[in-house]
Amino acid sequence: xxxxxxxxxxxxxxxxxxxxxxxxxxxxxxxxxxxxxxxxxxxxxxxxxxxxxxxxxxxxxxxxxxxxxxxxxxxxxxxxxxxxxxxxxxxxxxxxxxxxxxxxxxxxxxxxxxxxxxxxxxxxxxxxxxxxxxxxxxxxxxxxxxxxxxxxxxxxxxxxxxxxxxxxxxxxxxxxxxxxxxxxxxxxxxxxxxxxxxxxxxxxxxxxxxxxxxxxxxxxxxxxxxxxxxxxxxxxxxxxxxxxxxxxxxxxxxxxxxxxxxxxxxxxxxxxx
Numbered sequence: 001x002x003x004x005x006x007x008x009x010x011x012x013x014x015x016x017x018x019x020x021x022x023x024x025x026x027x028x029x030x031x032x033x034x035x036x037x038x039x040x041x042x043x044x045x046x047x048x049x050x051x052x053x054x055x056x057x058x059x060x061x062x063x064x065x066x067x068x069x070x071x072x073x074x075x076x077x078x079x080x081x082x083x084x085x086x087x088x089x090x091x092x093x094x095x096x097x098x099x100x101x102x103x104x105x106x107x108x109x110x111x112x113x114x115x116x117x118x119x120x121x122x123x124x125x126x127x128x129x130x131x132x133x134x135x136x137x138x139x140x141x142x143x144x145x146x147x148x149x150x151x152x153x154x155x156x157x158x159x160x161x162x163x164x165x166x167x168x169x170x171x172x173x174x175x176x177x178x179x180x181x182x183x184x185x186x187x188x189x190x191x192x193x194x195x196x197x198x199x200x201x202x203x204x205x206x207x208x209x210x211x212x213x214x215x216x217x218x219x220x221x222x223x224x225x226x227x228x229x230x231x232x233x234x235x236x237x238x239x240x241x242x243x244x245x246x247x248x249x250x251x252x253x254x255x256x257x258x259x260x261x262x263x264x265x266x267x268x269x270x271x272x273x
């Protein structure tokens with residue numbers, strides 16, 4: 001840095017590194033009294049202190065790179081262990097004050113000019129601000145990816161194609177069927193129907209409370225798509241209010257119960273044998 005000799009910066013860096021184990025342990029003990037957290041964070045505290053110390057001698061771009069790596073690692077830890085973002089932000093802010101005191105102490109001992117002290121403390125504060133930014137962005141990214149993956153798993157489980165025989169499959173639907181889930185239904189039905197080489201697929205709507213016109217239209221598209229690959233579709237579990245909607249869209253092969261639909265397919269496949 002322009003106003004500070006490198007050996008003086010090295011002295012501050014070494015002071016931080018010499019104290020980092022004690023500083024990390026103090027924070028661990030403090031956190032243990034205020035949070036019920038069983039995840040070991042000492043390694044990340046030591047990494048943060050080491051990164052802070054080393055970044056005092058780095059230019060802005062290089063310091064940002066090492067802080068970005070720390071922020072990414074810390075965010076992964078938080079998301080994977082279900083810990084809140086404010087935990088990392090608390091750690092970052094805590095060491096801002098601690099290291100700020102070390103910088104002030106060393107600046108006095110080494111007779112820093114006002115310009116040199118201001119430049120160093122400004123540089124360090126920028127590093128801390130960037131650490132907050134990096135860990136926050138990484139946390140949001142990792143958390144969003146985890147939520148999306150969980151939602152994908154839920155969607156997959158909520159549209160299960162059950163193979164009843166070599167030729168017949170059943171797709172029981174439970175809960176509200178919105179347009180997004182209806183789209184996933186189409187993808188899953190086509191994929192599994194083709195994979196299982198089904199000739200019949202029964203879509204059971206017994207546990208679906210409401211189907212509006214838009215969703216019924218999506219179901220109609222599912223039926224069209226399945227028929228294009230040679231799969232005959234039956235609808236079971238139709239209540240009067242749902243039946244009226246689907247009849248209006250031209251879906252006419254339906255049954256009031258899954259049992260009736262299964263009987264129909266069994267008798268029909270039996271007649272082909």
